[in-house]
Amino acid sequence: MSINRAPATLVDAPRGLAGVVVTDTRIGDVRGNEGFYHYREYSAVELAQTRSFEDVWHLLVHGDLPDARRGAAFTAETAALRRLPEEVRAVLPAIAAASARSGPLAGMRTALSLLGAAKGFRPVYDIDADRRRQDTLVACAAVPALLTALYRLGRGLDPVEPREDLSYAANYLYMLTGCEPDPERARAVEQYLISTIDHGFNASTFTARVIASTGADVAACLVGAVGALSGPLHGGAPSRALDTLDAIGTPDRVDSWIRERVLAGERIMGFGHAVYRTEDPRSRMLRETAQRFGGPRVDFAVEVERRVEAILAELKPGRELHTNVEFYAGVVMELCGLPREMFTPTFAAARVVGWSANVLEQAQDSKIIRPAARYVGRKAPVAVPQPA
Incomplete structure (x- = not known):
């Protein structure tokens, strides 16, 4: 049996462990500032295309x-x-x-x-x-x-x-x-x-x-x-992105619908990503896939993407908010007959x-992942009260 000893001092980490490296991997990586990700040594998008x-x-x-x-x-x-x-x-x-x-x-x-x-x-x-x-x-x-x-x-x-x-x-x-x-x-x-x-x-x-x-x-x-x-917050957005298209309904409603929600502090499903600071490469590839099919639904999605990005850039200056994989994933899956x-x-x-x-x-590493938490509750120990 392995013994996991607590470290002598606790190390504070950002909420959600954002940016904290916990291990090495040879499987792949996401380079968010470049808008690029790969599986092992190959571009994931190129693999999907070929x-x-x-x-x-x-x-x-x-x-x-x-x-x-x-x-x-x-x-x-x-x-x-x-x-x-x-x-x-x-x-x-x-x-x-x-x-x-x-x-x-x-x-x-x-x-x-x-x-x-x-x-x-x-x-x-x-x-x-x-x-x-x-x-x-x-x-x-x-x-x-x-x-x-x-x-x-x-x-x-x-x-x-x-x-x-x-x-x-x-x-x-x-x-x-x-x-x-x-x-x-x-x-x-x-x-x-x-x-x-x-x-x-x-x-x-x-x-x-x-x-x-x-x-x-x-x-x-x-x-x-x-x-x-x-x-x-992880895997449920493709259908919600389509719900956005349905709620907007027609091109003439895009600006008013988006502005109302952005000003209310609501998130626009299908836009923004925790890692990418440029266009999500998966979204770009799936947009091209959708455009191969064509049709009013695809044209409307492209127009919504264009207007939403413009409005977000106006109302949230300095933030890079582009379509993520879920936006066009929903469009492509709908075109292929998949139910939401x-x-x-x-x-x-x-x-x-x-x-x-x-x-x-x-599984190649025998070390168990066992982080620590800082206790912030009531001071202990306190005597346990006797039942009334």
Whole structure:
């Protein structure tokens, strides 16, 4: 058993640990002042534009981009893991019913935990690197099946069995709708998934690593990450960004609607980012993806972006407030037929790969993450009063 001794002195950190470096990583980084982020040594946006989801998945868990032969082998390996164990399939209707008000992401927390138990996941502390990696592949391959089954069951529909001949993104859309998607929409969703696989030490990634530092199993780490993602300040903005477009309604209402809310101190969903001080590169790529489809909805979104940025620059001078990934992510997912309640679950279907890569990296370090807190309550000790 390791002994964690408290430091001789406490070190004050900024609220939210902003800017505090807690570990080293080889997975990727976000360079907010440049508007750039990368997975390992490659631009994440360039990867989204040129490679498949499976190739990038391989990059994160194995450390390199595969050639065509190895890429095909990895795609086949992970596709073969998509079918859920019978023990999990049998209880999905009950989970869907219990989480009907909260949605598929809440149900997935329970289902993912059950999957880990059914598959015999063991603490990462007790298994070797190959077994850890295999457990992450099993979990990541199952997540789309869990999410889509819970969504369909919640609407009185039967789950759609996965197909091994479809890509990760195309199979996700197929299991969600029951129809094989056209290649253009499948590729648009794939680019979105790739662009959101990982993004620095965000709240859910940090949560996964904290749990991994305890030596817990892969499912426990991922369930904790899903819990962090479920918070609206982290993963809930794509549908809310579309709600903004709906609330504005028409181009002639943009200025008045935005000014009223900015002057009232309200946040405009889909604008601003905790890290980027320039345009979010993911937003730029997804804008281009949306414009390939075209249509009134896309034109309206582009106009709203232009006017909101101008108004924010006028009313909040000196602050760089641009569209973030959620703004055009919502537009792209809507164009591809995804219902709004599946926007954040779709994000999770991508980010589970990034969480897994971080779990694998953290598992190599035997030091538990155990910060301190400064007590500011009533002075202790005080005598315990006797009951009257």
